[in-house]
Amino acid sequence: MIPFLEAVEIILGQAAVRPPVLMPQKEKRERGELIIPKMVASPTTAYWYLTEQRMIDWKIVMDCFRKKLIKETENHEVAFIGYDENGVIRCINLRATDDSDFKKTVYGSDRQFAFRLVTEKILFFIYTR
Secondary structure, X not given: OOOHHHHHHHHOOOXXXXXXXXXXXXXXXXXXXXXXXXXXXXXXXXXXXXXXHOOOOHHHHHHHHHOOOEEEEOOOOEEEEEEOOOOOEEEEEEEOOOOOOOEEEOOOOOHHHOOOOOOOOOOOOOOOO
16 A cells, blocks of 8 residues: 555656555465254244245245245244255355344355245236227
């Protein structure tokens, strides 16, 4: 970083301009191992939150639970789970089920495999007179 007075002199043309200093790039940090939080067997809090608070249709929520795309942690957070092409959990995003703004991507998650809901394409045709 150039000191303030030296920068002013450069702008006013009263100082010689130094060549840029190349900074070494940071080494790419390896992703740690995904730490999967403990889940509850009966996700009643997550179900209530998604259907009653977020107003998501219960059929969609139940389908996600069945496909293990959504689970509930022991801390009663909703876990949105992403899998790779081999069915291995690669990403977990947590959201609070209470009034807090808690949001977290679990350490070791690869966001390339974030939660996604794949559905069949449904077409609606509306006829008017």
